[in-house]
Amino acid sequence: xxxxSKCGREYDDDKGSCPECGTPADAQPQADSSPAPPRxxxxxxxxxxxxxxxxxxxxxxxxxxxxAPTEEITAESTAAETVAQTAATQTRLTTAQTTVSEAVxxxxxxxxxxxxxxxxxxxxxxxxxxxxxxxxxxxVTFEPSEHELVTGENISCSIMLSDFPDxxxxxxxxxxxxxxxxxxxNLQGKAPVxxxxxxxxxxxEVMSDTFDDTTxxxxxxxxxxxxxxxxxSPDDIDLISFRSDxxxxxxxxxxxx
Numbered sequence: 353x354x355x356x357s358k359c360g361r362e363y364d365d366d367k368g369s370c371p372e373c374g375t376p377a378d379a380q381p382q383a384d385s386s387p388a389p390p391r392x393x394x395x396x397x398x399x400x401x402x403x404x405x406x407x408x409x410x411x412x413x414x415x416x417x418x419x420a421p422t423e424e425i426t427a428e429s430t431a432a433e434t435v436a437q438t439a440a441t442q443t444r445l446t447t448a449q450t451t452v453s454e455a456v457x458x459x460x461x462x463x464x465x466x467x468x469x470x471x472x473x474x475x476x477x478x479x480x481x482x483x484x485x486x487x488x489x490x491x492v493t494f495e496p497s498e499h500e501l502v503t504g505e506n507i508s509c510s511i512m513l514s515d516f517p518d519x520x521x522x523x524x525x526x527x528x529x530x531x532x533x534x535x536x537x538n539l540q541g542k543a544p545v546x547x548x549x550x551x552x553x554x555x556x557e558v559m560s561d562t563f564d565d566t567t568x569x570x571x572x573x574x575x576x577x578x579x580x581x582x583x584x585s586p587d588d589i590d591l592i593s594f595r596s597d598x599x600x601x602x603x604x605x606x607x608x609x
Contacts, residue, residue, distance in 0.1 A: 353365065354367070354377055356370035356372060356373060356375050357375060358370065358373050358375045359372050359373045359375070361373075365377075491607060491608060491609045492516070492519055492607070492608045493605065493606070493607050493608075494511050494605070494606040494607075494608070495604065495605050496509040496510070496511060496604070496606075499602060499603060499604045500602060501534075501536065501600055501601070501602040502595065502596045502600065502601065502602070503596050503598070503599070503600040503601075504596060504598070505546075505595055505596065505597075506595060506596060507548070507593045507594070507595045508533070508545075508594050508595060508596065508601060508602055508603040509593070509594055509603050509604070509606075510591055510592065510593040510594075511591075511592050511606060512590060512591055513589055513590055513591070513592060514590045514591075519608065520587060520589075523572055523586065523608075524572065525571075525572060525573045525576070526572070527571075527572035527608060527609070528569050528570070528571055528572065528608070528609050529547070529569070529570040529572070529575070529592070529606060529607075529608055530567050530568070530569045530570075530606070530607045530608075530609065531545050531547070531567065531568045531569075531570070531594050531603050531605070531606050532566060532567050532603070532604060532605040532606070532607070533545055533566065533567070533568065533594075533601045533602060533603045533604065534566070534601070534602045534604070535565070535599055535600060535601050535602075536599075536600040536601075537599055537600060540598070540599065542597065543559065543560045543561065543562075543563040543568045543597065544563070544568070544596065544597055544598070544599035544601045545560075545563075545568040545594050545595070545596070545597060545601055545603060546558070546559060546594070546595050546596075546597045547559075547560070547570050547575070547592065547593070547594060548591075548592070548593040548594070548595060549575060549578060549579055549589050549591075549592060550589075550590060550591035550592075550593065551579060551582070551584045551588045551589055551590060552584075552588070554582055554584070556578040556579050556581070556582055556584075557578070558570050558574050558575050558578050560574075572586070575589070592606075594606075
C-alpha cells in the first residue's frame with residue numbers, strides 16, 4: 353500500500369497517483385510493510401508494579417503479625433499481678449504458721465506454770481456469812497485431786513497452804529480442820545488419821561480425839577502448839593498432810609471452819 357504524502361490517503365501501489373488529490377505516486381513514500389517491533393515499555397511498567405505490590409504485601413504482613421503494644425502491657429501486668437498474689441499467699445501462710453507456733457508455745461508455758469505452781473490441784477469453795485463480818489472467810493473446802501487409800505504411816509493426801517495465803521490470815525484459835533475419809537476396816541478406839549505439819553523440811557504431828565466413822569477434826573490451837581514447840585510460828589506452815597495411823601484410810605476432803 354502507498355500513502356499519499358500530501359493528504360495521507362492510502363491506495364494501491366499499482367496506481368500512478370493519489371486518487372484523492374492526484375499527487376504522483378513517485379512523490380509518495382512507501383509504507384513499511386515489515387512487522388512492527390514488539391513494545392517493551394509496557395512490560396517494564398508491569399514488572400515495576402508487581403515489585404511495588406510485593407513490597408507492600410511484605411510490609412502489610414509484618415505489620416499484621418506484629419503484636420499490639422497493649423497486648424504486651426496486658427501480659428506484663430498479668431504476670432506482675434500473679435507474682436504479687438503469690439507473695440501475698442506466702443505471707444499469709446507464714447503468719448498463720450507463726451500464730452500456731454506462738455499458740456503452742458503459750459499452751460506449753462501455761463501447762464508448765466500450772467505444774468510448777470502446785471503438784472496437788474485443789475478445789476476451794478469459800479462461803480461468806482453476813483453474821484460474821486470479823487472474819488473474811490467462814491469456811492473453805494479443799495478437795496485434793498490426788499488422794500489414795502493408805503495404811504501404816506503413808507501419806508493419803510496433802511494441801512499447800514502457801515497457795516492460799518488469804519486462808520492463813522483468817523485462821524484463829526477457834527479454827528477447826530476437819531478431814532473427811534473412808535476406811536476399809538472398823539476403828540480401833542482411836543482416830544485413824546494423823547495430821548502432819550511441814551515447815552522448812554521439819555515435820556510436826558498433830559493427834560485428835562474428835563472423830564467418827566467418816567471425819568477427824570483438828571483444832572488450830574493444837575496445830576499452833578505443835579509448831580511452837582519446834583520453834584516455829586503457825587504462819588510458817590506451808591504443807592499439811594494426812595496419813596494413816598494403822599487403819600487403811602483415804603482422806604479425800606478437808607474442810608476449814
